[in-house]
Amino acid sequence: MKKEFVMQVVSEKMKVIRTERDFSQEKMAECLGISKKTLVQIEKGRVMASWNVVVATVALFSDSDSLQNKLGDEPLEVLRLIAHTNVNEPRDKTMGGRMWWVEIESNGNFRLQQNLISKHYRILDKENYRWFSSFDQAGARERLKELGSQSEWQ
Template sequence: MDKKAFTKVIQEKFKIVRTEAGYTQDSMSQTVGLSKKTLVQIEKERIVPNWTTCVSICALFRDSDILTSTFGGDPLELAQVLSRGNAHYPQYNKEMLYWEKLEEKDGWRLEKNKMNDLYRVVNADNQAEHASYLERQAVTFFKQKTSE
């Protein structure tokens, strides 16, 4: 796959990714940084999104089932390889550098980012399931998951 084919696929999947995420055209255009008119043109397949828009879609909707199944894995990783020609994976645990464990119970972890005060709840598979800048929201979600 090359960049041209990649952008064509993003164009074809644009609307379904938006609806999968529960976004309106207005909220999607604001999130991605497009005018609503441009977004509509992309969704109607009248114009092809530029490379920057495609990469932002892959980054913002990285966990999209639609994108993951379409590309056979992480869409952002594919965009990185298409852009750079390769992907390099550091051999250290970045999570430990930035995330402080506040509480752990039944395989769930409540963590706080040391740099930006973002809170998240991580499951036993080390997948973040909830993130918020509001500590009480993260704590509430953590308590719901650990009391089930």
């Protein structure tokens, strides 16, 4: 998933996101730190939201059904991956992939999953903590091998 695609998706969904919260244009613009005029331009499709506005929107409204339907259940994780390429650290307990995810393979105490919408990969442990995320399947498989071999020694 590319930065430009996410910018387009968020721009196109801006009005829906705003109405999901029952926000006026004034309140939404204030939340995002932009002028009402800029918000109107985005909502009418005349301009695309800047990356900063997209990041603010996803951070503040990541539970939006519209965002989740377009970016997957973890829109903020998608932004992290775009900004950092890989997220390689134990963090965040997840729901374990009951929705939005397909299991690719497992190794030891770890399993590799792919998001059905964003197509990014993540590695979870037995307790559903995320250890790694990436859009790179080969890199994710390599990290799964590393983590799986480490778990054999524990």
